Amino acid sequence: MGNPLSPVIANFYMEKFESIALESAVLKPKIWYRYVDDTFVIWNHGLDSLHFFFLKHLNNIHPNIQFTMECEINGRLPFLDILISKTDSLNLSFSVYRKPTHTDRYLNKLSNHHPCQKIGVIKALFDRAKKVSDPTHLDEELQHLRMSLQANGYSLLEINKVFSSKPKQLREKLPHLGMVFLPYIGGVTDKIGRILERNNIKTIFIPTKKISEFLRSPKDPLDPLTASGVYKILCSCGLVYIGTTKRSFLTRRKEHMRFCRLNQPEKSAIAEHALNNLSHDILFDNMKILSRTSNFYR
Template identity: 45%
Template sequence: MMSFDITSLYTNVPVDEAINIITTLLNGTDLPTGYIDGVSHCLTSGYFLWRGDFYQQVNGVAMGSPLAPVVANIYMEWFEGQALTSAPVRPRHWWRYVDDVFAVINRVHVEEFIAHLNSVHSSIQFTTEKEKDGMLPFLDVLVSRGTDGRLSHTVYRKPTHTDRYLRADSHHHPSHLASVPRTLINRALNLCDPQYIDAEFDHLRQVLENNGYNWRQCTRMASSSTGQERHLMIALLPEKLRRPSQLFNEAMFCSACLRTDIRITQVNSSPPCRYL
C-alpha cells in the first residue's frame, strides 16, 4: 500500500490543456458553445493587485474559485487516463480523492511507477508515503494490512492533533455544539471496522467529557440522527460547486445546512447547553 499526493494541484493545473479537455467534453453534449468562452474567460482572467502593480495568473486555477475543484478534477481524470494507460507497470488498485491517491502496487515496482507519474507532465508532480508496519494513513482513515492480506480501517489522527473542540459550555449556538459529538460519533461508525469501534468509542468518551459533554446524551443524540443510514457515506458539495459540475454530468449532491430562522437574541444570549 502507498499513498500519492499531488504537489499544489490547484496552482499547477495547466490552464490551456484544461480548456482543451473541457472543450472536447462539451463537444459531445448539446450545450451551447458559449459555455467554452465563459470557462475560458474565468480561467484566464485571474489577477491581483500588489503594491500598485497588477499581476495576472497565467497557470493554475485560482484558490477559492468555485470553478477550481471542478476544472482540477476534470484535468486529473484526463491525466490519470494518460498516466495509467502508458504506465510500464500498473497498480492493482488506484483510488483518487481530489489530490490524494490510495494505491496498491508491488513494492519492487514503486520507484519505477513514481518516476513514470512525474514524467507525464512537468507541472503535475507526486510525493509518496509508503506503508509502515503494515499501516498507512489516508485522509482521516488509518488502513491496516493483516497477516492474511486483508485490509481493515479505523479513524486516523495526526500526531499533532490536540482533541480540542468547541466546549459544551462555550458561547455558541446549540446546533453548533450538537454537531461536535454527532460528527465524531458518526465518523467512528462510518470508518471503523468492528474490531476497532470499542477502542474508538472509549477515546471519544474521554475526549468529549474533557470538552464538557455528557457522553450518554451524545450517544443518544447520535443514535437518533443516524438510524439505519449510518453506513452510507456521501461526499457533499456546496451549491456553487454543484451547479457548474452539472455541465459535465457529474453526479454530485448538496446538503442545505444553513438555518434562516435564528433570531439575533439567540446569538447574543448565552445558549443553554443540553449536553452538560
C-alpha cells in the same frame, strides 16, 4: 483556493492526468483509487520499480504536477482520515486516522453557539466513527471520542445520549419560505428561531463577536492607502477637497491625477480646480485619510 469551483476543476484535470499516466505506464498498479489529488495504490512489481519507474513516470508528465509518496509501514497506511491495516488473514482493516499533530480540540461546550451546533459536533464525530471503523476498532474509537469530548466540556450523559440515539425517519417537508441569519443569544434569538420555524422560515444561528475580534492583529499593518473610506486632498491655495471611495485610496488618487493630466474636469472636482487655476499645485503626495471603512454606505 477557496473558490467553490476549485475542487471540480481539479477533478476534471486530474481525471485527464491519470488516464494519460496509467495508459502510458510500462508497469501499471494493481489498484489505483483517487480522491481529488490523493491516491491509494497497490503495487505488485517491487519497491524499486515503484520508486525509480512509476513515481518518476508520474512526475515527468507535467512539471507543475509533482507527486510525493508514502509507503506502508508495518502493514499500515493512512489514506485521508482512514488508517488501513493488513490483518493476519491478508484482509484489510479500517479505523479513524488522526495526524500526530492532532489536538482533539473541538467546539467547546462553553462556546456561545446554539446547542444544536454542539450536538452536531458530537453527531458528526460519531457518524464518522461508524462509517470508517470496522467492528474490531469501533469500540476503541468511541471510547477515544468520549474522553476527547469530555475534555472539551461535554458531559458523559450528553455524549452517550447522542451515541445511543436512533436515526430520525426522514419526513417530507415543505420547502422553506426563506432563510434568516441571527446572532445566537441564549433565551432571545433561539425563541425567535422557533417562531420562524413554525412559520416555515429556516434560521441559521451565527456566533456573536469572537475573541479574535477584540484583539489586535499580530500581522504587520497594511499600507493605509490600500483601504477605502473618506479622504482629503489639499491644494497649495489652501482649499481642501474631501471625497469618498469604495475602492482603495491609492486607486482613487491615481484617477484624480489622470483626470488632471488628460484635461477631464467633468470627471473630477480636483481636475476642474487644477485646470481653472494653472498656477496652483495639487498636493497629491500629502493625501490624508479621514476615515477607513469597508462599508461604503456607512
